Amino acid sequence: FKGNTITKDDMNFILSVKNQEAKPWDYAITKTDMVIRRLQEYEFERKEIYNFDLLEQLLVGGNDNVKLELFFKQLADENITSWKFIDEFIDRTNHINEFIKGLARDWHGMWWYITQQNTITYDRQLHYLCLLLSNIADADIHDYDVNNSMKEYFENHVDILQKLQEQVSAEKITKVLLQLKPCFRELNVEGLQDTQVLDTVCDNDMYKINVFMLNTLIGFKAPALIDDFECQPYTVVVKLGDSPISHYIHKNIKQYVINVVLKQDALKDESEHILELFKRLFENNDDEVVLELVKRETFKVDDISSVLSDFMEDNSDEVKVVWQALLEHGKLEVSWGNIRTYWENYGFDNCINKFITDNVLSLKDADKQCCDDEFISELIKDNLSENVYKILLPELHMNDFNVKLSDIPKDNLGVMVRCRYFAFSIDRFKELRKLDEVLAVKYISLNQNISVKNIDESFMDRKLLRELLVNEDITIHNKNELLRMFAVNYMNAEIAEIMNQAELSITKDIFEVAWNCLELG
Numbered sequence: 001f002k003g004n005t006i007t008k009d010d011m012n013f014i015l016s017v018k019n020q021e022a023k024p025w026d027y028a029i030t031k032t033d034m035v036i037r038r039l040q041e042y043e044f045e046r047k048e049i050y051n052f053d054l055l056e057q058l059l060v061g062g063n064d065n066v067k068l069e070l071f072f073k074q075l076a077d078e079n080i081t082s083w084k085f086i087d088e089f090i091d092r093t094n095h096i097n098e099f100i101k102g103l104a105r106d107w108h109g110m111w112w113y114i115t116q117q118n119t120i121t122y123d124r125q126l127h128y129l130c131l132l133l134s135n136i137a138d139a140d141i142h143d144y145d146v147n148n149s150m151k152e153y154f155e156n157h158v159d160i161l162q163k164l165q166e167q168v169s170a171e172k173i174t175k176v177l178l179q180l181k182p183c184f185r186e187l188n189v190e191g192l193q194d195t196q197v198l199d200t201v202c203d204n205d206m207y208k209i210n211v212f213m214l215n216t217l218i219g220f221k222a223p224a225l226i227d228d229f230e231c232q233p234y235t236v237v238v239k240l241g242d243s244p245i246s247h248y249i250h251k252n253i254k255q256y257v258i259n260v261v262l263k264q265d266a267l268k269d270e271s272e273h274i275l276e277l278f279k280r281l282f283e284n285n286d287d288e289v290v291l292e293l294v295k296r297e298t299f300k301v302d303d304i305s306s307v308l309s310d311f312m313e314d315n316s317d318e319v320k321v322v323w324q325a326l327l328e329h330g331k332l333e334v335s336w337g338n339i340r341t342y343w344e345n346y347g348f349d350n351c352i353n354k355f356i357t358d359n360v361l362s363l364k365d366a367d368k369q370c371c372d373d374e375f376i377s378e379l380i381k382d383n384l385s386e387n388v389y390k391i392l393l394p395e396l397h398m399n400d401f402n403v404k405l406s407d408i409p410k411d412n413l414g415v416m417v418r419c420r421y422f423a424f425s426i427d428r429f430k431e432l433r434k435l436d437e438v439l440a441v442k443y444i445s446l447n448q449n450i451s452v453k454n455i456d457e458s459f460m461d462r463k464l465l466r467e468l469l470v471n472e473d474i475t476i477h478n479k480n481e482l483l484r485m486f487a488v489n490y491m492n493a494e495i496a497e498i499m500n501q502a503e504l505s506i507t508k509d510i511f512e513v514a515w516n517c518l519e520l521g
Contacts, residue, residue, distance in 0.1 A: 161192055328351065361391070380393070469482065
């Protein structure tokens with residue numbers, strides 16, 4: 001071999017290809033360009049063609065592109081030998097970008113193949129990913145995301161953006177993200193040098209709504225709010241204002257509440273923001289989530305009518321359940337105004353009755369301006385306990401008491417009589433006597449001065465006279481008056497004995513009638 005001809009070693013390589021007797025990949029070739037010329041195109045489809053010097057020469061501009069293309073196609077066959085050659089060559093070549101571009105052009109599944117090899121370390125995979133991303137056109141990225149392998153790789157590695165920035169420009173990473181649209185469950189951003197990348201993730205909703213991601217992104221976008229995020233996760237969203245984060249959350253509000261808000265231990269969102277959150281959830285028919293928030297949030301509603309009243313007409317039953325939850329979990333200010341509002345919509349039921357019972361002492365001293373006659377009359381006819389009525393009725397005065405006594409539960413009526421809730425009248429006594437004789441006598445005794453003056457023959461009888469004369473609450477003066485008016489007509493031996501034992505004042509007529517009764521007796 002003389003002059004510009006190939007060397008003996010070069011010729012041996014050519015013969016090894018032709019005879020399909022492979023030489024080592026690092027076998028030295030001197031006249032590489034001439035060796036390439038002597039080899040036929042079909043021979044570039046054989047594994048024996050694998051040689052580092054030969055491929056390096058092919059990558060130099062001006063070489064036979066057909067033979068290089070055949071070389072690339074063979075390397076892209078996903079054969080383990082081909083991959084080993086690629087993995088060694090990539091660390092030796094001076095034309096890495098040309099190599100990756102050519103290989104990727106013929107092998108769209110290259111990244112998929114890499115991710116399926118357990119022997120390739122994470123750092124080595126990242127090296128290939130950076131090379132691939134740097135050498136393919138932005139518009140072609142989807143072509144290399146075979147089986148979502150690239151998108152999922154981004155999603156499954158929390159430090160992916162940190163790692164990529166070491167070898168890939170922020171502009172390129174941004175374009176890749178916009179093409180792949182990954183959805184990060186977790187992401188470490190410490191040391192991320194260019195905010196453009198994280199802005200892209202944040203502004204294009206490329207994340208799962210969970211505590212970790214929201215904590216990361218709010219800390220990035222609004223660091224002044226991050227200290228409040230744990231205890232006020234929704235108030236922080238409101239304070240973010242018109243931002244991509246708040247828009248994304250509001251589009252997925254139920255998911256945010258379940259995955260973020262309810263994951264916190266001590267919730268103390270501002271009351272006005274909680275009520276706004278209730279409305280958003282109700283608009284999405286997520287009333288069950290509202291109930292969970294009522295339990296978990298630390299807040300108090302001043303006015304129950306501010307809670308979901310806009311939904312009352314079409315969702316009355318659902319709103320009732322929420323209002324009841326407010327009552328049951330102590331999330332409503334104790335006031336007659338709130339009780340009246342509940343009553344106007346749902347009447348008195350077990351839930352509002354328990355609320356009244358549990359807070360009876362507070363209600364005793366609370367403002368009662370809203371308690372008109374209609375409301376009080378319905379409360380009187382309710383089934384609260386006797387002890388509750390004993391506390392409340394003396395404080396709840398009606399301007400015009402016109403409730404039928406027969407409509408009032410017997411225990412309630414007893415409380416009303418004993419606290420002299422309504423004034424004495426003959427008609428009311430007659431009505432009361434039909435319901436309860438003992439209570440009627442009590443009614444007279446508690447109002448004895450006026451009742452004795454108004455008693456007449458129309459409702460007096462011997463039994464009533466006896467009851468009044470033995471009643472310890474009736475004064476001697478009033479008993480004497482009763483004797484004077486009715487003793488002659490209703491005297492019998494028992495009344496005469498009572499009269500005598502009580503040493504009541506009697507007239508001659510009364511004495512004679514009594515004496516006769518005793519003689520007959």
